[in-house]
Amino acid sequence: xxxxxxxxxxxxxxxxxxxxxxxxxxxxxxxxxxxxxxxxxxxxxxxxxxxxxxxxxxxxxxxxxxxxxxxxxxxxxxxxxxxxxxxxxxxxxxxxxxxxxxxxxxxxxxxxxxxxxxxxxxxxxxxxxxxxxxxxxxxxxxxxxxxxxxxxxxxxxxxxxxxxxxxxxxxxxxxxxxxxxxxxxxxxxxxxxxxxxxxxxxxxxxxxxxxxxxxxxxxxxxxxxxxxxxxxxxxxxxxxxxxxxxxxxxxxxxxxxxxxxxxxxxxxxxxxxxxxxxxxxxxxxxxxxxxxxxxxxxxxxxxxxxxxxxxxxxxxxxxxxxxxxxxxxxxxxxxxxxxxxxxxx
Numbered sequence: 001x002x003x004x005x006x007x008x009x010x011x012x013x014x015x016x017x018x019x020x021x022x023x024x025x026x027x028x029x030x031x032x033x034x035x036x037x038x039x040x041x042x043x044x045x046x047x048x049x050x051x052x053x054x055x056x057x058x059x060x061x062x063x064x065x066x067x068x069x070x071x072x073x074x075x076x077x078x079x080x081x082x083x084x085x086x087x088x089x090x091x092x093x094x095x096x097x098x099x100x101x102x103x104x105x106x107x108x109x110x111x112x113x114x115x116x117x118x119x120x121x122x123x124x125x126x127x128x129x130x131x132x133x134x135x136x137x138x139x140x141x142x143x144x145x146x147x148x149x150x151x152x153x154x155x156x157x158x159x160x161x162x163x164x165x166x167x168x169x170x171x172x173x174x175x176x177x178x179x180x181x182x183x184x185x186x187x188x189x190x191x192x193x194x195x196x197x198x199x200x201x202x203x204x205x206x207x208x209x210x211x212x213x214x215x216x217x218x219x220x221x222x223x224x225x226x227x228x229x230x231x232x233x234x235x236x237x238x239x240x241x242x243x244x245x246x247x248x249x250x251x252x253x254x255x256x257x258x259x260x261x262x263x264x265x266x267x268x269x270x271x272x273x274x275x276x277x278x279x280x281x282x283x284x285x286x287x288x289x290x291x292x293x294x295x296x297x298x299x300x301x302x303x304x305x306x307x308x309x310x311x312x313x314x315x316x317x318x319x320x321x322x323x324x325x326x327x328x329x330x331x332x333x334x335x336x337x338x339x340x341x342x343x344x345x
Contacts, residue, residue, distance in 0.1 A: 038082045038089045039132050041162035042098040048105055066118045074125035081129055082159035085136035090156050097135040101128045145169035147197040149176040150263030155202045178266040183242050185274045193252035193265035194235035207235050208253040218266050247271040
């Protein structure tokens with residue numbers, strides 16, 4: 001009987017909500033489990049429904065009972081829809097779904113009703129189910145376990161318990177690619193192993209960079225071939241002033257706080273040597289004409305140079321002495337003339 005109630009469509013459910021069958025239907029719905037679907041995990045949506053019931057206080061008692069049962073049955077359909085899409089949702093998708101549903105519900109409350117109150121309520125609640133289904137479908141296809149490699153523990157909400165949980169997303173391989181990197185000697189190389197799904201990893205993470213010198217391929221390397229390079233919270237490292245002997249295989253491991261490897265990426269670094277400078281060619285002097293005399297220029301003998309130097313020195317000394325004597329005689333003559341002038345006075 002419970003399965004029959006869950007399988008009812010909303011239009012058929014309205015037709016069954018006649019007064020004679022109301023008590024029977026009430027007893028059936030009370031047997032439905034009280035798990036809240038994803039939309040009802042948002043407090044804004046729960047308050048929205050409660051306010052709607054309070055606003056319908058002017059309706060008849062039968063209408064109020066029917067509205068309450070319609071809301072409860074909507075929760076059942078939301079739960080069924082959630083279970084069809086893994087039964088989990090992430091906070092971002094839940095926010096988008098509840099915001100869109102709240103906008104539609106506000107528009108419904110502000111519009112003029114063209115039919116029975118219960119029928120209009122069913123229409124808006126069914127629209128909420130379609131909104132939830134649309135966002136869940138997108139989340140399962142693109143947001144749930146987006147890692148194509150590695151291991152991801154994703155934080156999601158259980159649509160039945162409305163409690164957050166860690167959803168394990170294993171992949172077929174932990175290796176997330178092998179990328180060639182080329183750099184010139186003396187230049188730099190940037191290694192970055194970040195993947196978009198890394199931002200969804202819960203808890204502390206570190207990037208461990210190691211290096212295996214040489215040009216070995218990844219398949220031929222063992223753990224003992226790698227040397228520790230750096231451990232950092234940043235996904236990228238920069239290698240500056242590269243030398244040829246620094247080429248080789250560089251490995252990046254993303255690990256969680258427990259040391260579990262979440263992803264593994266390899267970079268094959270090749271360093272191109274700097275070109276050897278070309279030596280300059282020597283200039284070739286033009287050949288001398290045949291008539292050119294290549295015999296060495298004759299120089300005066302050393303003894304002759306010494307005699308010339310002595311003679312110049314002697315002449316210089318003689319001239320200096322003659323100048324000194326002449327200057328002395330002039331001075332003595334001036335003194336005698338002054339003395340004669342004083343004697344005449």
